Amino acid sequence: MSHPPLLQRARFARHLIVTLAIAPLLFATTAQWPNWRGPTLNGSVAAGQPPARWDATHIAWRTPLPGKGCSTPIVWGDRIYVTAPIDGKDGLVAFALDGKRLWQTALGSHEQAGRHRNGSGSNPSPVTDGRSIFVSYKSGQLAAVGLDGQVRWQTNLVERFGPVKLFWDFGSSPVLAGKNVVVARLHGGESWLAAFDQATGELRWKTDRTYSTPTELDNGYTTPLVIRHEGREALLTWGAEHVTAHDAVDGRLLWSCGDFNPKRTAFWPAVAMPVVIGDIAAICFGRADKGAPQFHGVKLGGSGDVTKTHRTWSRDDVGAFVPTPAEYQGQLYVLSDRGQIDCVEPATGKSRWTATLPRASSNYYASPLIVGGVLYAAREDGVVFVAKVAGGFELLAENKLPDRVIASLVPVGDRLIIRGEKELFCIAPPAAGSRSDE
Numbered sequence: 001m002s003h004p005p006l007l008q009r010a011r012f013a014r015h016l017i018v019t020l021a022i023a024p025l026l027f028a029t030t031a032q033w034p035n036w037r038g039p040t041l042n043g044s045v046a047a048g049q050p051p052a053r054w055d056a057t058h059i060a061w062r063t064p065l066p067g068k069g070c071s072t073p074i075v076w077g078d079r080i081y082v083t084a085p086i087d088g089k090d091g092l093v094a095f096a097l098d099g100k101r102l103w104q105t106a107l108g109s110h111e112q113a114g115r116h117r118n119g120s121g122s123n124p125s126p127v128t129d130g131r132s133i134f135v136s137y138k139s140g141q142l143a144a145v146g147l148d149g150q151v152r153w154q155t156n157l158v159e160r161f162g163p164v165k166l167f168w169d170f171g172s173s174p175v176l177a178g179k180n181v182v183v184a185r186l187h188g189g190e191s192w193l194a195a196f197d198q199a200t201g202e203l204r205w206k207t208d209r210t211y212s213t214p215t216e217l218d219n220g221y222t223t224p225l226v227i228r229h230e231g232r233e234a235l236l237t238w239g240a241e242h243v244t245a246h247d248a249v250d251g252r253l254l255w256s257c258g259d260f261n262p263k264r265t266a267f268w269p270a271v272a273m274p275v276v277i278g279d280i281a282a283i284c285f286g287r288a289d290k291g292a293p294q295f296h297g298v299k300l301g302g303s304g305d306v307t308k309t310h311r312t313w314s315r316d317d318v319g320a321f322v323p324t325p326a327e328y329q330g331q332l333y334v335l336s337d338r339g340q341i342d343c344v345e346p347a348t349g350k351s352r353w354t355a356t357l358p359r360a361s362s363n364y365y366a367s368p369l370i371v372g373g374v375l376y377a378a379r380e381d382g383v384v385f386v387a388k389v390a391g392g393f394e395l396l397a398e399n400k401l402p403d404r405v406i407a408s409l410v411p412v413g414d415r416l417i418i419r420g421e422k423e424l425f426c427i428a429p430p431a432a433g434s435r436s437d438e
């Protein structure tokens with residue numbers, strides 16, 4: 001979204017002031033990235049200038065990870081946090097910005113390995129409020145971990161509410177709303193949203209979100225978005241052929257929009273998250289990876305069923321199945337699974353321009369990142385394309401990492417943090433130095 005909700009901005013500012021007091025020099029060159037899509041939940045930042053083209057001299061450091069995970073790292077203060085299995089158990093690892101491993105915490109539950117070749121038991125990304133890191137896993141484990149690595153509380157949602165009935169691997173990340181951490185389970189059977197007290201882990205509310213759909217369309221891998229509805233925080237959730245808004249305080253359904261699949265096509269689960277720009281939610285649907293994309297614009301607000309009144313536009317020639325679009329300076333940037341990039345006007349759904357990245361047999365699973373008008377697109381085979389997109393498309397570079405990349409890239413000033421399948425990398429200008437923990 002172009003501007004985060006006022007309450008979210010106020011909370012973020014308070015934590016930012018605290019962190020600046022702790023590390024004033026660090027923040028001359030870095031910025032917070034508290035969740036997998038960044039501080040404004042849109043996959044972009046205006047400041048920073050990471051390298052567009054790199055070779056070995058630009059790898060400031062690389063360090064091995066304890067196990068396979070697909071979650072995107074987060075950054076808070078002078079630390080990077082990333083989930084990964086540790087000795088066969090769900091875990092969280094903290095690194096300094098120079099790549100030094102500070103601590104790792106195993107959470108006790110046994111890792112549930114991924115079923116998909118690009119999946120893992122650590123698909124959901126962490127989220128932080130600057131005081132705790134909140135993590136969830138395919139095993140059902142949900143936990144709050146202190147910045148010192150100490151577990152503050154943990155609970156297992158599979159043990160409490162039954163097994164996850166997804167065709168593939170659990171991928172929805174936890175989000176913070178008010179004093180709660182909220183998780184979504186969208187699967188075959190009873191689907192729901194649930195909120196847990198951030199300080200204690202106590203269940204605050206749990207609300208049903210079950211819809212009857214064609215085969216696999218009740219399976220959802222998306223993460224809720226925190227938005228504003230009539231001056232209050234609400235949770236925008238996409239899945240099971242419906243986009244819904246729930247009151248963040250009590251989980252009450254505020255409005256819903258359906259009828260995204262009038263032909264009742266099967267095997268179209270929701271993977272890409274919505275992107276909110278102003279009062280429009282842009283929704284990717286369909287299977288863009290199989291040549292059947294869908295892209296919709298839904299106006300936020302209203303009450304009850306807004307299906308007939310709030311659909312603003314729809315397209316069947318542009319979209320993404322896995323990558324979530326990015327927003328930059330009021331425009332949507334949609335990266336398809338096969339490398340097509342569209343700059344889309346959110347009010348009308350019309351493309352300003354379309355470009356295609358060099359083709360290969362590999363797909364795009366990571367969501368695009370935009371830093372200062374430059375887009376970074378990581379392909380699963382470890383190739384990262386860099387293109388100027390503000391004002392038009394210009395391909396700048398094609399870079400190859402020695403690892404597969406499924407997680408989305410994270411900016412830290414003039415650096416990029418990239419989580420590979422086996423290693424964590426930092427790409428930086430050569431003057432930043434070089435270190436390797438191989």
